[in-house]
Amino acid sequence: MKYVSFRSTAALTAATALCSASLAHDVVGVLADRGAPGDPGRAPFVHVFDPATLEIEASIALPIPSFSPVFDVEIAPDLGEAYVSDFNGAAVWVIDLDANPPALAAGVNPIDLAAATTAPNGESAIQDLAVTRDGRFLVAGTGNGLLDGGSGFAVVDLATRAVTDSVDLAPGSPIAVETAPDGSVIVSELVESSATEAVTNIRRYRLTHDGQLIDTGDVAGADVLPGAHNVLVPSFPYLPRFVDAFVSRSVVHVSRPAGQTVGSLDLHGLAASDEQTLVFPTGIDLNFDPFRRLLYVRSNEQGTPGPAGAGNSRIDVYGFRPFRGRFQDPILSIPLDRKAGTAFGSEQTAIDPLLCRVYVSGLGNNEVRVFDSVTGEAVGTITNPDFLFGLGIRVRRAWN
Numbered sequence: 001m002k003y004v005s006f007r008s009t010a011a012l013t014a015a016t017a018l019c020s021a022s023l024a025h026d027v028v029g030v031l032a033d034r035g036a037p038g039d040p041g042r043a044p045f046v047h048v049f050d051p052a053t054l055e056i057e058a059s060i061a062l063p064i065p066s067f068s069p070v071f072d073v074e075i076a077p078d079l080g081e082a083y084v085s086d087f088n089g090a091a092v093w094v095i096d097l098d099a100n101p102p103a104l105a106a107g108v109n110p111i112d113l114a115a116a117t118t119a120p121n122g123e124s125a126i127q128d129l130a131v132t133r134d135g136r137f138l139v140a141g142t143g144n145g146l147l148d149g150g151s152g153f154a155v156v157d158l159a160t161r162a163v164t165d166s167v168d169l170a171p172g173s174p175i176a177v178e179t180a181p182d183g184s185v186i187v188s189e190l191v192e193s194s195a196t197e198a199v200t201n202i203r204r205y206r207l208t209h210d211g212q213l214i215d216t217g218d219v220a221g222a223d224v225l226p227g228a229h230n231v232l233v234p235s236f237p238y239l240p241r242f243v244d245a246f247v248s249r250s251v252v253h254v255s256r257p258a259g260q261t262v263g264s265l266d267l268h269g270l271a272a273s274d275e276q277t278l279v280f281p282t283g284i285d286l287n288f289d290p291f292r293r294l295l296y297v298r299s300n301e302q303g304t305p306g307p308a309g310a311g312n313s314r315i316d317v318y319g320f321r322p323f324r325g326r327f328q329d330p331i332l333s334i335p336l337d338r339k340a341g342t343a344f345g346s347e348q349t350a351i352d353p354l355l356c357r358v359y360v361s362g363l364g365n366n367e368v369r370v371f372d373s374v375t376g377e378a379v380g381t382i383t384n385p386d387f388l389f390g391l392g393i394r395v396r397r398a399w400n
Contacts, residue, residue, distance in 0.1 A: 027051055027352065028097060030082040031361060031368065031382070032070040032392040042388070044070045046084050046095050048102045049382055051352045051359070051395050054370060056384040058101040062086070062093055071127045071143075072346035073392040076158070077135040077237070081105060084392070085140065085346070090114040090124035092140060092156070108161040113154050116166040117142050120149030128345030130179045133241060137164070137211055139185055141174035143344040146193055153177055153187060155211050164211030172201070176345030180233040180267060182245035183207045184216075188228040188253070188345065195304040198227030198256040202270055220270040226259030229283045230345050233267065234292035234322045238399040250325035254283030254297055257304050262286075262297050262318070264325035273325035279333075280314060284340045284362070289373065290353035292322035294331075296373070298349050298360075300339040308341035308364030315349065315358065315371075334376045338363040343391065350395040361390040368393065 029049040035042045043066060048058040062070065062084075069087040075097075076082070082095040082102075091110035096103055114124040117140070127143030138156040145151030150170025157164050169189050176188035185205040192199040202225065204218035235248040250273065251265045262283065263275035280299035287296040294317055301312040313336045319328025340348050340362035348362030351373055359382070360369045368382035368390055 026079055027354070027395065027397045028075060028079050029350070029359065029393070029395045030073045030075055030084075030095065031387075031390050032073050032084050033387055034068060034070050034389045034391060035066050036388045037067045039066050042066045044068050045386055046070070046082065046093065047384070047387055048082075048095070048097065051355055051357065054380050054382045056382065056387060059384070059386045060095055060103055064089060067389075069391070071343055071392050072129040073394040074129045074131045074138065075394050075396040076131060077133065077396075077398070079396060079398050081158070082394070083129055083131070083138055085126045085129050086110060087125045087127055087143065090117060090126050092126060092129065092138065094161070111156055111161045113140055113156070113163065116154035116163045117152050119145050119151045120170055123148040124151070127343070128175065128177050130177045132179045132207065133181045133235065133237065133244070137207065139177045139179060141177040141187065141345060143173070143175055144190055144193060145173035146171070146190060155207065155213060157211050165213045167205070167213055167215075175200070176228065176231045178231045178233050178251070179207070180245075181235045181241055181248050182267075184233075184267060185213065186231050186233060186251050188231050190227075195257070197258040200225070200227045200256070202228055202231060202251065202253060202265065204267070204270055218268065218270045220265050220272065224270075224272045225253060225255075225263055225265070226261050227256035228253040229256045230254050230285050232286040232288070234288050234320070236292065238290070247323055249323060252286055252295060252325075254278075254286055254299070257282045259283070262295070262327070264327070266325065274327050276318060276327045276330075279316065280312075284313070284343070285347045285349050287347070287349055287351045287358075288320070289351065293320055294318070295320040295327070296349065296351065296358065298340065302339060305342035308339060308362050310337070311339035312337065313339040315360070332376050334358065334371050336360065336363075336369070338365070346392045348391060348393060350393045352395045353397065359393055359395060361393040364389065366390075
């Protein structure tokens with residue numbers, strides 16, 4: 001079912017106009033594929049695809065066991081490299097997108113983060129990733145490490161592929177990380193977790209020029225927000241950085257099971273700003289249109305964590321006022337007959353701002369479904385004989 005609120009038609013009009021605008025050149029899509037269970041000869045792949053034609057142009061096999069969880073994907077601002085989180089290996093794989101065809105990058109690869117994120121019992125993992133606006137640093141979080149005694153997150157200098165700093169949150173665990181254009185690093189820290197609820201803190205750190213993390217003391221806890229599954233800062237990559245830093249004043253979060261909420265916080269201080277109740281109880285991920293006037297919220301009908309597969313889910317689109325962090329009425333809904341698995345901060349949905357398309361991965365099968373981001377109509381699918389089980393997905397443009 002799709003519906004439109006007249007109060008938010010201006011945001012839709014702006015998004016439609018931008019689809020035909022000539023604001024950017026080069027675009028690339030990257031998709032993490034963990035393969036199939038029970039197939040030892042089939043390694044996970046990283047697929048590079050054309051967001052316009054929906055064709056997979058290169059498939060890069062990762063030298064790790066079949067069906068290993070490869071969760072999140074990030075792309076450098078200049079589109080030269082992609083980064084894929086290797087959960088079991090506690091590492092990040094680097095893909096050279098400038099190579100013809102794209103391939104595993106030369107040099108340090110993967111980036112081993114085990115030492116920087118090891119839990120008290122010796123376990124380590126890497127799940128959610130975020131790249132800074134200038135492309136200099138990568139922030140990597142571990143996911144849910146509560147059973148291991150807690151865990152931490154790390155910062156990587158992408159020029160040297162070396163860890164510059166890390167923070168141990170034990171007995172808590174960082175399930176989602178995000179960067180802001182003013183140098184802020186936002187972390188959703190999981191404190192308590194069960195099948196039906198969670199307690200989290202959202203914390204703000206400041207990243208220095210040399211990649212060090214400084215705790216600002218800003219925190220939003222259980223008294224302010226339900227357990228936060230994912231976080232996003234509505235930044236504006238096509239604006240000068242100082243302007244982007246001035247207008248990017250909000251943090252948006254979507255809740256874990258039982259929270260059934262999408263909300264916003266002030267970036268500095270993390271005071272609660274606004275919230276909306278979701279139709280479905282379990283939030284998955286968040287995406288913005290390029291004007292940051294439309295917020296795309298993906299959620300599952302199932303009220304507990306679980307794997308991807310059959311089950312109802314949806315993407316609801318809300319009007320959003322980015323400067324004040326205020327929501328408007330929902331204006332669009334895209335229903336899905338498959339649900340995403342719990343991926344703790346990893347984006348399994350992507351948006352291309354000029355093609356006006358939503359790319360939906362994490363469906364537990366061998367396809368990415370593609371929809372028109374303005375009308376909600378189905379556009380097509382991404383599939384390939386080498387594509388079996390998609391998780392993280394990212395589409396990025398190099399802005400003029």
